Amino acid sequence: MRHSALAWLGHPLTIGAALVLLLNDHLLKWLWPGVVTGKLSDVAGMIVAPPLLGLLVRRPAASILLVGVVFTLVKTTATGATIASHAWTLVWGPSQVLADPTDLIALPALYAAWWTWRHPAPRAERLARVAVVIPVTVVAVAATAPGYHIPQSAYAVDVIDGEFVVAVRQGGLLMSHTSADAGKSWSRRSERTPATAKRSACVPGHCYRIVPGRLAVEESRNGRWVTAWEVSLAAQDRLARAHAADREQDAQPVESLGIAVREISGGHIVVVANGADGIAVRDIAGSWQRLGVNGAGFEAASAVSLTAPGVYPDYVPRAAVLGALAAALLAVGCGVRRRTFFIGSVLAWTAVWSFYEIRNELFIPFNPFALGLGLVLVPVAGFFMIHGATLGRARFRTWAVGLATGVLCFYSIMTPFYAWSAHLLDYYALASGLAIGLGIATASAGAFAVIELDASGSPSPSAPAAP
Numbered sequence: 001m002r003h004s005a006l007a008w009l010g011h012p013l014t015i016g017a018a019l020v021l022l023l024n025d026h027l028l029k030w031l032w033p034g035v036v037t038g039k040l041s042d043v044a045g046m047i048v049a050p051p052l053l054g055l056l057v058r059r060p061a062a063s064i065l066l067v068g069v070v071f072t073l074v075k076t077t078a079t080g081a082t083i084a085s086h087a088w089t090l091v092w093g094p095s096q097v098l099a100d101p102t103d104l105i106a107l108p109a110l111y112a113a114w115w116t117w118r119h120p121a122p123r124a125e126r127l128a129r130v131a132v133v134i135p136v137t138v139v140a141v142a143a144t145a146p147g148y149h150i151p152q153s154a155y156a157v158d159v160i161d162g163e164f165v166v167a168v169r170q171g172g173l174l175m176s177h178t179s180a181d182a183g184k185s186w187s188r189r190s191e192r193t194p195a196t197a198k199r200s201a202c203v204p205g206h207c208y209r210i211v212p213g214r215l216a217v218e219e220s221r222n223g224r225w226v227t228a229w230e231v232s233l234a235a236q237d238r239l240a241r242a243h244a245a246d247r248e249q250d251a252q253p254v255e256s257l258g259i260a261v262r263e264i265s266g267g268h269i270v271v272v273a274n275g276a277d278g279i280a281v282r283d284i285a286g287s288w289q290r291l292g293v294n295g296a297g298f299e300a301a302s303a304v305s306l307t308a309p310g311v312y313p314d315y316v317p318r319a320a321v322l323g324a325l326a327a328a329l330l331a332v333g334c335g336v337r338r339r340t341f342f343i344g345s346v347l348a349w350t351a352v353w354s355f356y357e358i359r360n361e362l363f364i365p366f367n368p369f370a371l372g373l374g375l376v377l378v379p380v381a382g383f384f385m386i387h388g389a390t391l392g393r394a395r396f397r398t399w400a401v402g403l404a405t406g407v408l409c410f411y412s413i414m415t416p417f418y419a420w421s422a423h424l425l426d427y428y429a430l431a432s433g434l435a436i437g438l439g440i441a442t443a444s445a446g447a448f449a450v451i452e453l454d455a456s457g458s459p460s461p462s463a464p465a466a467p
Contacts, residue, residue, distance in 0.1 A: 007120045008050075008051040008054055008060065008116060008117050008120065009051040009052065009054070009055065011051070011116040011119075011120060013047065013112060013115075013116050014047060014048060014051050014113075014116055017044040017045075017047035017048045017112075018044070018048050020040065020044045021041055021044035021045060021048060024037055024040050024041050024044065038103075039102075039103065039105060039106060042071075042103045042105075042106035042109075043106045043109045044109075045071075045106070046067065046068075046071070046106050046107065046109035046110050046112070046113060047109055047110075047112045047113050047116070049067045049071075049113075050063040050064045050067050050110065050113040050114075050117075051063075051113065051116070051117075053066060053067060054117075060114070060117040061114075064110050064113055064114055067110065067113075068107055068110050071103075071104075071106075071107070072104060072107070074099065075099055075100055075101055075103045075104055076099060076101050076104070077099060078099055080099065081099040149245060149246045149250075150170055150171045150245055150246075150250045151170070151243045151244075151245055151250070151251075151252045151276040152168050152169070152170045152252075152276065152293045152294075153168065153169050153170070153252035153253070153275045153276045153293075154166050154167070154168050154257070154258075154273040154274060154275060154278055154279050154293055154298075155167055155168070155169055155197060155257050155258065155273055155275065156193075156194040156196065156197035156198075156257065156258040156273055157194060157197075157198075157258045157259065157260040157271050157272070157273040157279070158194035158195075158198065158258075158260050159260050159261075159262045160192050160194070161192075162180075162262075163178050163179060163180045164178065164179045164182075164183055164260060164262060164269075164271050165177070165178050165189075165192050165193065165194055166178075166186075166194075166271065166273055166279055166298070167193050167194045167197075167273070168293060169252075171250060174193065175188060176188075176189055176192060176193045176194075177189070177293075177297045177298060178192070179271075179297075182262070182264055182269045182283070182284070183269055183271055183281040183283070185297070186291075186296075186297030186298045186299075187296075187297055188295070188296060188297055194258070194260075197257050197258030197273065198258055198259060198260065199212075199258070199259065200259065201259050201260050201261040201270075202261065203261050203263045203268045204263075205221060206219065206220075206221055206261075206268065207219065207220045208220075208228065208259055208261060208270055209225070209259065210256035210257070210258070210259050210272065211230070211256060212255075213255055214230065214231075214233075214236070214255060214256060215230065215231035215236050215239070215254065215255055215256055215274055215277065215280075216229065216230035216231065216256060217229045217230070217256060217259065217270070217272055217280070228282070228288075229272075229280060229282065229288040231290075231306065233426075233427075234423075234426035234427060235306045236254060236255070237426070237427050237428055238306075238308075238310040238311075238428075239254050239277050239304055239306075240254040240276075241310055241311050241312065241313070241428060242304045242308070242310070242311050243275075243276035243277060243304070244311075244313065252275050252276040253275040253276065254274070254275050254276050254277050255274065255275055256272050256273070256274050256275075256280075257273045257274065257275055258272070258273040259271070259272045259273070264284065266284055267284040267285075268284070269281065269282060269283065269284060270282035274290070276293075277290065277292070277303070277304070278290060278291050278292040278293040278298055278302065278303055279291050279293070279298050290303040291303055292304065307423075309421045309422060309423075310420050310421040310422075310423070310428070311421070312417045312420070312421060312428070312431075316414070316417055317414065318356050319413070320409075320410050320413040320414050320435075320439075321352075321356075321410065322349065322352065322353055322356070323409055323410070323413050323439045323443070324406040324407070324409040324410035324413070325348075325349055325352060325406060326349055326443065327405050327406055327409035327439070327442060327443035327446055327447075328402045328403060328405050328406030328409070328446075329345035329348065329349060329402070330345075330405075330443055330446070330447050331398075331401055331402040331405040331406075331443075331446035331447050331449070331450050332345075332389075332394065332398055332399060332402035332450070333345055334447045334450040334451050334454075335392070335394045335395065335398030335399075335401075335402070335450045335451075335453075335454055336388055336389055336392030336394045336398070337392055338387075338388035338389075338391050338392040339388070340384045340385075340387045340388035340391070341384065341385055341387075341388025341389055341392060342388070343384045343388075344380075344381045344382070344383070344384025344385030344386075344387075344388060345381075345385060347377045347380055347381035347384060348377070348378075348381035348382075348385060350377055350381075351377035351378050351381055354377065395454075397453055398450055398453070398454070401446060401449050401450050401453065402446065402450070404446070405442065405443065405445075405446025405447075405449075408442050408446070409439055409442040409443055409446070412435075412438035412439055412441070412442040413435045413436075413438065413439040414435070415435075415438070416430075416431040416432075416434035416435045416438065417431050417435060419431065
């Protein structure tokens with residue numbers, strides 16, 4: 001019986017464990033969360049991981065030992081869990097792996113991996129080739145349609161019958177929230193709604209107006225306007241990202257849209273409608289407070305903190321993965337120097353892109369065109385890349401530089417967004433520009449490094465013989 005790494009991967013027990021792993025992570029954990037489904041993934045992973053690693057290591061005992069050691073370190077040390085989180089982020093975006101020594105109960109499953117190597121199944125290698133499409137198919141079928149996030153937006157405010165009334169929209173749904181105690185508490189009502197958004201409001205001797213495009217209010221007592229309250233432009237930029245909608249057509253402004261003033265005994269109260277950020281309330285003492293909008297009304301606890309990390313869109317890590325993949329393939333291609341490898345690389349990149357384009361639609365659980373395109377391109381890309389790599393006889397250092405280029409490119413793209421999220425960069429647009437520039441520079445450096453290494457390692461042409 002043939003003992004190959006591909007046959008090990010194609011063993012029925014390995015394929016079954018992979019199916020259990022995917023089904024458990026994408027369905028069972030949601031239906032029956034608990035210890036059993038949590039440990040089931042670990043057990044299945046111990047059976048699947050060694051054959052996958054065996055494709056690279058080519059030594060089954062070393063593969064099994066390495067999987068066991070790494071799993072133990074990840075589950076028993078904070079450092080191991082942190083490294084695993086960063087590694088998983090390379091594939092799926094921001095992820096967190098937690099240390100949990102009780103997961104070590106799955107280690108005996110490594111014996112099953114050893115048994116599948118020692119007892120290869122007939123036609124296992126052919127089964128492995130067919131099984132390449134199974135993970136993608138299972139993920140697509142298991143995907144559910146959670147619906148789109150549509151932020152609520154406070155777009156107008158007025159004083160009606162002595163009470164503050166704030167108009168709120170969420171998609172096509174309109175509602176209003178009222179406060180009869182000077183903005184201290186809010187309740188949801190629908191019978192009264194401000195007719196229009198007012199840009200200024202006054203009480204005797206004191207006027208307020210909103211600043212268009214800003215989360216800011218100006219006030220005037222003697223005809224001279226000064227800033228009464230504002231959120232910095234950098235903080236407003238982060239708030240806009242925090243309140244982003246899933247679809248562009250559902251986006252709501254994060255800026256001051258309307259204002260109202262109510263005079264009470266001892267002073268006055270000001271309420272500002274701030275779009276998706278909720279409202280801002282000035283109390284009788286002159287202190288301002290932001291209140292976030294929720295289903296019941298407005299609360300300070302619902303407001304996004306100005307010191308909270310910035311939230312970048314979900315597509316940013318995906319774009320970083322695609323950029324890193326392109327950089328790695330370009331670097332390796334510069335060493336292989338075969339047209340078929342470049343063709344395969346383009347097809348492979350397109351396949352990964354198409355898988356990322358599988359979206360949860362309202363009535364269709366996935367994008368069938370993107371899924372079909374990816375499934376068609378995977379085997380074709382694999383054939384071209386293997387054929388080109390075989391002809392090119394790329395050296396180990398070419399693959400090493402390619403891998404390093406991909407990893408460095410991912411982090412060169414993501415680092416500006418990490419810095420923006422941590423308030424080290426002020427604006428999202430600046431982080432985007434830096435990410436593009438650093439990504440291109442890293443990819444170029446990797447390609448040039450491979451070219452230089454190949455040039456320095458090539459034998460010099462023999463000098464012509466003297467006449």
